[in-house]
Amino acid sequence: MAWFEPPVCPECGTPVRVCRTNYDRWVSLATVELPAKDVPEPLRWRLMPVAGRASIPTAMVAVRVRGIDPLPSEPVIPAHRMMCVTGEG
Incomplete structure (x- = not known):
């Protein structure tokens, strides 16, 4: 098993x-979670498990938090x- 560095922001x-x-x-x-009150609504995400053929989740998918606040x-x-630091977010 090889070690992979996490991706980094080019900015x-x-x-x-x-x-x-x-x-x-x-x-x-x-890479960190924050309370919803500190994150503007369009930039809120959650990670949800995706089930494969079996009932065991095999991957995660990012879902934007909408609908019910x-x-x-x-x-x-x-996001x-x-x-x-250098972005326009």
Whole structure:
């Protein structure tokens, strides 16, 4: 088994979590969770398990938090552009 370095943002060099979305795109997420009250609504994400052929989840997919607003203290994963030092988020 080989060790792989986590991907980093080309703008600021911070590690990011690159995840597939539920609509087959890719999004760079922060590596930490924050309370929903600290993250603007368009930048809130959650990771949801995706079941394969068996009932055991085999992968994670990023889903944007919409519809029912989370509680202010509920953890969400912000899009990396919110936390990027050189980004415009």
